Amino acid sequence: MKQLLCLLALAWLSALPALAQRAISGKVTNTDGEALAGVTVISPGQAGGTSTNEAGIYQISVPGDAGVLRFTYTGYQTIELALGTSSEYNPVLQPNTNTLQELVVVGYGTQQKRDITGNIATVNGDDLPDIPAQSFDQLLQGRATGVNVSLPNGVLNNPPVFRIRGINSISLSSYPLIVIDGMPSFTGDISSPLPAFNFTAHNVLSGLNPADIESIDILKDASAAAIYGSRASSGVVLITTKNGHEGSARVNYDAWVGWSQPARLPNMLNAQQYVKIKNEGAHNAGLPDQFFLDSINGQLIDTRWFDHIYRTGFSHNQNLSFSGGGARTKYYISLEYTEQEGIIRKNNFERLGGRFNLSHRFGERFRVGTNMAYSNIENQSTGTGSVPGQSFYWYGMGRLAMTSPPNVGPYLTNGDYNGGWPLGSGKNLQSFIYPNAVALLDRDRFVNQARQLQASVFAELEPWKGLLLKSQYSRMDIGSDDEFYNSPLNDDFGYIYKSLLKNRRWNWQNTAGYDFNIANRHAFNVLAGNEQQYSEVNYFGADRYGAADPFFATFGGNYLGNTVYGQDSRNFLYSWFGRVSYAFDQKYLLTANLRQDEYSAFAPGHRTGTFWGISGGWILSEEAFWEGAVGEWVNYFKLRGSYGEVGNNSVGDYAALSLFGSGIYGDNATFYFSQAGNPNLSWETSKKTDIGFQFGLLNDRLQGEYTWFKSLIDGLLLQAPQPPSLGIPNNAIAANIGSMQNTGHEFGLSGVILQKRMFSWRSTVNLTFMRNEVLELSAGNEDIFGYTADFELANITRVGESAGSIFAIPTQGVNPENGRRIFVKADGTLVQYQHLDDEPWTLVSNGLPTSAPSILTDGRVYGPALPKWFGGWNNVFQYGNLDLNLEFNFAGGNYVYNGSKAGLRDQRWWNNHTDVLDRWSESNTSGSIPRLVYGDNVSNGSALPISENVEKADFLRLRNIMLGYQLPAALLSRAHITGLRIYVNVNNAWLLTSYSGTDPEVSTNGNSNQAPNVDRNTAPMARSYTIGLNLNL
């Protein structure tokens, strides 16, 4: 201890300033010879510093014994010049390809990238494309190894499917923990919490303006994430927002306009084909003609419902920011306004937001600051049927666009609506029970408005060099109100619902960090801290039904009845944590993390959990032996590995309790058994192993990494199914049973492929192979079935298979003899189906009656729903002032259940895909579609999931193509403009896939772990075109 104190005192003394000063000056330029303004110039270890002026000129006064000058500038490599006797130094800064020296944000601090032994992927905020997106997470597609992000469909502000190294839970959320400037954010959809009212999508993360993001650091392994303990199982995403840099003020104005269109819509029957096909089905069902071309007032009608439901949406975005600061104060202020129209009519997004980041240093040792952001968001939607749980809603525009019959239109000849709910069927003899999509779109209203405040204050004290005490208090307040209105003009009834959901959280972190170095060889970085987090969700809502008069269209109008809803819940997390990083000789690295969490959702005695991670690294390239051998080629090589245990605590706030709810029976209040709790409930634990290496070749011109990982999740929290005859609420009790494992390999490579005077090509590839396997489920390893919207069973979680695998009854096409769909039972028997027959199910072999196949006994696992490989390939081509970005992403090895296809071939009154034209008939015995029988909902998979609708999900997408032009500096300088770039961009430009639906990445069930990769009645993806500019003053 004494020795340590001595060392500390020495370190302190050595930092005392010397007195003699000398003046140094010069000009800083980049490799193109352009002067760089605002470059920070300091003499390390000394107070103060300066920055270059407009012409790149600096002047600085340094102590006589100062050995080096350090030049720092965003986007360029920091360089340190050894000072000789000269008084003029003119450094040339290299663009920042050497990312190894960058600071990487880690939990509760930062570390130099080269010293990191955990697995962290970093995405630079400037690399996020300027496209019509509502939240930053949508923009992470294909950007980092091990990170798979996909959009569920074209509904605006629908939270993307976001998986770090696959899914890490079965019942709980697999969404990563998102931390914004140190504050753990709420995640998910925060429009109305009752599924029946959740029509608009509202991703919480849309409250953060993507343009405010400086960097995104994704913590993937246990070592990096363990400091977040019980919340880290699905990975942690650390967002750092922008702050000012020392130097003159900068003003940025970014703007774009864009257009979005639905991509890859299916080909539907026109009216003539529809009438022919449906009547053919009717004849085969023993009915006369049911459908007529002149069904409405004798007029010939041919309606393309897509044209009435989808559109080309216009969007624009305006972003203005000011940043800068001096040696003491730094600031970043931004304002943003964006309006975006989705591909579905009435689906709009609007955000007005601002951010204010400020820090100020008092003296040398004390700094205070604040980060504050406010946004006002409006999500307008319609019943899209494309948010989780709603795919079978009659309101769903995704389905109505496909099912609505083309031989009637939205209007009658006199201009009136052709019915509301239901759609008028005119002369047709079958009634169309679904609503008139256009009447709903015109008259109904679905609006979610939210206000989001995120604010934090922090104070840092550095009582002596290396020791940093920090306290940060943060608040996140979200108020989200929903309104939806069904006009009585449509349904003769009238209905309005309004709700307010408040998500509020405070978080207080106190940390002490100490960096010190012993004998210049033993570098320590020690951190200890405490965190408390209290979260509260309050909801109330009411619906009013039976409008007294169609005049009443607001909540205050008169209605005949009311229902009210309310729900409050709270949780509290109390934690201690610590980290020690040790580097010996800058080549042997060791980091250990420890965290203890106590969480209110668990019963006393089961609240405390301890999580930890340990990692080590060896920078071989620092070894003497490296120099001679491969050192010339491989300038950097690091081996690293980690192991640790982290948790997932995203259980319900009161999951451990047995409860009685209260209701009403006539005039009296009641109590009833509402939840069977499990007092032994605890977190899920992920045991993560991660081994890999990183390298830099040819002076870091090419950098790469490889990682093998394994994540074993134990104590999976499952709703252990109970025999329904026990009468336990929901037939399930939450319990920590079951285990699952993810294993995989990650490859990343980036570098400069070509570098000529005028032309360069930089390329980044990331590729992940992974496999998910369920190892154990509840007692008896009973399968867990995944239902789409509680209805269609096409996913299964089974021991030995990947979680949520695609599950269906095997079918073998159409029997050419009689046009019946052939199904294969578990014992291999071929059976066929004839709708409406007295004995609909018969054996193919002899035509004798048999029992119906069942998904439970005859279903077969077709393969994983989770991709087995995925990645991205991003390219930047630069020619003079022109740049071209080509970004691809790809995934595959998995399957989709294309439930929409069942709907598109359903033989009720619904319109069909043109592929039904190839139906079996006496004259077309090789037809691919079973003989049409009106009302048949079995042969094509509406009633039972069939393998005919299981498709491969492999794809390659040209996700983004952007062409930009940087106006020449000479031209701009006269107008006092620092930089002006204009660009055009096409998003989701091109898709290569064998998938027959709209898009293989569609996810009807959103982030569901149990029913992933189902495409059921979902709206398609958007393709968007944008033109924009970035202006720097």
Place this chain on the structure above:
Amino acid sequence: MNTMLFFRKQMFIVSVLALLLTPACRRELLDQAPDEQISDATAFDTPDRIEKLRFGLYDALKAPSMYGSRFMVYSDIRGEEFLNEGMQTGNGLQVWNHSLDAFFPEVTEVWTAGYAIINGCNIFIDGIQKNKAVLHNDQLAIQYEAEAKFIRGLTYYCLLTLYARPYPDGNGAKPGLILRLLPEPGSSNKNQSRTTVAAVYDQILEDLDFARDNLPLNRGNDYGNTTLAHRNTAIALKTRVLLTMGRYQDLITEASTIVSATAPFVATGQGVPNALQDDILRVFSSPYTTLENIFSLPNTAADPLYLQRAAASYYNPPPNGLGDYSLNPNGILMDAAFAATDDRRQFVFDNPENNKPYLIKYPTGTPHTDYVPVIRYAEVLLNLSEAHARTAGLSQRAVDLLNAVRGRSNPAGVYALSDFASADALIAAILKERRIELMGEGFRSNDCTRLLLPIPGKGNIATIQPNDTRYIWPIPSNELDTNDFCEQNPGY
């Protein structure tokens, strides 16, 4: 500069900071409990809470898949009186066209709702026995137990009619239900096999006997006499159970306590004077609490039946319902026995939108506040009439009882004993009257199966023969998956 002084100054700042932070620790926030539900530990804490738990048992009968009112709808649409409109899966289509599979929501949800009621009763019976001291009133404790047993008996009976072979098929020797009589607050007793149909009926009769002997005679007002069980309620339900078992003589004995010897038929004795109303429309309109409504479940604007779950939603055409089922014009509607002038024709609405007939017995649109009729005096009379016809052949009392029900809606249509050539003809007339009188009240399926009659087809849906697998429902797959001893019904 004095280094030591500097360190002291820094230490001072650190200490002040640490002091500021210390009281901020809020560990007490770790104790959180919900605001909207009470803990199981306090559910039986006061007589008031026990009473509310008792109301909760009745309310459980209003579960959407039981009497709230899909159980009734499913039992009716299995029969021939209704036609599916719109072919919408999820609205009972597969119940209607007999293509249910073990995992279908209709199959799992009725079973689940039924056993939730049963477990609620078992927890309540156990709870009041353990908390007699709280209640401090042994008579009330026994009455509560009787109410729970009535509800449990009713629920077991409902489940039997769908999931097990009818009693006459082997005199109850076929597999029945899983007989759960103990409280199941958690997961301890997963594996249990099905007892025989007869054993379940024995339990139902035991529960109903207990209920009959311990329920109050009268609740003191119309609302209570309709919405809570009293002695007559248990007896009336027993007549239904005995009819289903084919124990006609026992039925006659049981019914004698609530049906007078001569017309006008009323419940004699000390209980509620249940009787037919002059006008059947009154039975199905507000306040729904006539002496004919022996047991109904109340619905109010504050506690309505929900959209797509109420019988009103299935049967009323828009705007009052979704009109999933219209009436079959070739069913009882075209039968000569159902005269055009019959008052009960007022429950049939010819929808001008599509020229199809619809049942409007529950006419109130959303919120659906028509009470759910579980037991009516008219049914008791028809039960008794059939028992007499089956035991005494051409019996005047059977005809009188039949006429009491028929004559109040169709005075011109009353029968004379001489109208019937045989007992079978009389029984046929009684069965037909049940179709007219009880239409849409959940009786049709059981009226076929209890007699081992085919379930008639409708439209292009074929007749289901008694030996067909589809004659009864499958046991739900989630029961079979989790209960190792439970067997599936043959054929599924």
